Amino acid sequence: MEQDDRKLFVLDTNVLLHEPLAIYSFKEHDVIVPMTVLEELDLIKDRKRDVSRDARVAIRALEDILGGQTTPEQIVRGVPLPRREDHGDVSGTLSIFPDHQIEFTIGSMPGDNNDNRIINTALHLQQLHQPRKVVLVTKDINMRLKAKGAGIQQVEDYRTDQLIDDIRFLTKGFHRFEGDFWERTDDVTTESDGRHTVHSVPLDKLGDDMFYTNQYLLDDSGEFCGRIVEKTPTELKFLDLGQERLLNLEAWGIRPKNVYQGMAMQALLDPEIDLVILTGPAGCGKTLLAMAAALELVVERGKYEKVIVTRNTPEIAESIGFLPGTEEEKMTPWLAAITDTLEVLHKNDVNPSGSMNYIMDKANIQFKSINFMRGRSIQNSVVILDECQNLTASQIKTMITRMGEGTKLICSGNLAQIDSNYLTAVTSGLTYIVERFKDFDGSANIYLNGVVRSRLAEFAEENL
Template sequence: MVNVSSNISSDKKDNKAKLFVLDTNILLHDPHAYFNFQEHDVVIPMTVLEELDHIKDRHKDVSRDARVAIRSLETTLHDVEPEEMIEGVPLNRGELKDSSVTGHLIIMNDHHITSEISGLPGGENDNRIINAALHLQKERPKVTVVLVTKDINMRLKAKGAGLKRVEDYTTDQLIDDIEFLTKGFEQVEGDFWANVKNVETVKDGRDAKHTVDRSALENVFINEYVLDTDTDFAGRVSAISPDKAELMDLSRTRLMSRKAWGISPKNIYQAMAFNALLDPNIELVILTGPAGCGKTLLALALASALEMVIEQGIYDKVLVTRNTPEIAESIGFLPGTEEEKMAPWLAAITDSLEVLHKQDENPSSSLNYIMEKANIQFKSVNFMRGRSIQNAIVLLDECQNLTASQLKTIITRCGEGTKLVCSGNLSQIDSNYLTAVTSGLTYIVERFKDFEGSATVNLNGVVRSRLAQFAEENL
């Protein structure tokens, strides 16, 4: 029988004491997760270390996360005696030497758990981890044992096996419900100016900026769009102070009249997207939307990219990339160049280009000419790491399937003069471990909303065919 965490102080041996058992996917999601449980103790079963060891050598993106987790654990435990590791190592060590954290990190040899423990049968790794948590629950009845995993089915199995507390890892979750995610615009009922008491207007050519009291726009953030329902008013927040907000006057009419590469916006939401996409001072544009908006997001981004590369000459090239789980596993086995390997997953890009040039006399020739003229390059997300991208527009599609750390890796590749466009649909997540509230797309929307070089637009009211609209309403 393994005596786990016997050095927990007497004041923690009560109903408030907690012991968190971490699943492997928690350390893959956040390699430093065990630092985030405050004063509580954290148990990592030996099975988790074995899984990390197997994953670190795979030719997949997740292998990097496994190596980071292993290095983090080694930093914390590098000079610890075996007995200390079993008893529990204080967490204010290693990377948190100056922290006041008083919890303990425990490595548990779950292979030694006796067979009489009522748990799940077989030698599957998930079952072993669940059985370790059940063993701790039985051994320490005064301590609340919590299994933390992002695997929904594992949570169900653990509860069915008798584990009282099973939770998801939500430390890096910025919102509780996707309904609270910012849409990038605020719609004011009635006439916006009817609610404004004081305003100062400064004109610069055809542009006008209005400075109003913050009380009229209490919860706005930089580069958020403001609309009203009764007039032609539309503006974008260009500056914020504790008591004032500055609005760049855009007007609905001007927004709707904006074009890019022959494409005109079909509604005010697409018009706001065009405004952000065509502004070189905005380095990060995040486009989100409901089901069915994928092609619309991509067409807007591509049209804007072609306009700024070919017509305006602001950027030198267009890099197009997306995340698809199969890429990491099989792209290396496909024949041809990187662009040719990526072709099956980037068909949506070429489809959008064809739509933009379907009226041409020779669409095929136009497509080849534009791809060469705009220097459009298809890149795998896996090959973006380690690069420094200069003076380019990067179109990153399907962002809803990326974690926060993966998106951070890509965003930090963007050098001087680069504009990044992230698009995705939070209702179409393919990852086994991500939800709408834990997706990297949600994460960057919340993290970058106060950054003056970014703008977010949610494309409500996606224009669809009559057939698609009827199916959505009636099926």
């Protein structure tokens, strides 16, 4: 490739914190890391926060390439990036730019903070390497605006792991047809498999919409509901469920209040589905349904041995060591939503407190910190991963790869309630797995449309 066609990508610190191995994502183009970025990584790596691990991984990745016998001149000029198994198309170079040695003058910004120094570095390289394209890559929206205003011609967000551009396009897990579904076609093949009825319909009768395995199908009649079990180039096979049958499902004394909860409960109770992803607004019943289904599967049906509940702790408490007690006791404040749910499930018992203690022991409910899940292999369990919207794609991958044989994982979250400074709705790990697993036959995703917690919560969700 001609030198002028290869771009120069200048990386901001937040790119390496978001994806520590981002240096391998630019294919044949060259990557430059300003010295200021290394200083910021150095300050972050020893903090007692989860992001410090990403800083250490990024530093080690840089050391693997630039360490050893590499001379200072080679590091400034650029060292070829090694090919990796998952990045076989990498052919550019990596270099460290000593931005502290440069006197920025023309068009430069005041060098009183690190963002300005990185912007000035990109400006300097843009003037130095014309006509080559120099691209500043940062996940900081305000920094992108400042860089544009300072005269940098190309400023981009890091989108390599971003699967959608707008959260409105996120898969909801169901497709609603206008009118009556059965009026669309009379070319239907039906077969019975035990208690289940499976219909096959031609794809060309269903319009141009995209369909995928375990997607639910609804129509406006209020009666029809199905779940896709197989898709071929010419036809769609789906399991006939019916909305009335879904609304009569029951788990641990809980029945669905709407068809969306019915679809969620059907997926939660299906032993063939290993991963269930529940999304939706606050008060739509995500945690209640997950907990009720977990108790039903473990205690009543005996399909699993225990329930493990975990979530990402807020930044201020990612190190839970300052709290008294065992790991379960330390996690209790962050899993109050689970204990509240258990209270709701047993509020009509003669002795609710005694029932909760009995069930905690009977179902072997364990509260675990996500920070201590690495390296584990979880067998024959129902794992509830709550508040997934605050996890990165790599953190959720770490959790999913912990799941062993006979384990069901339930991920739930609300993309409107992201607490992390480093994530948005489109870059959240929850969005990532919804898109990645939408066509996996062992997973189901349901957006729980509608707030059922209370009329107050419903009004707040719609109007605030």
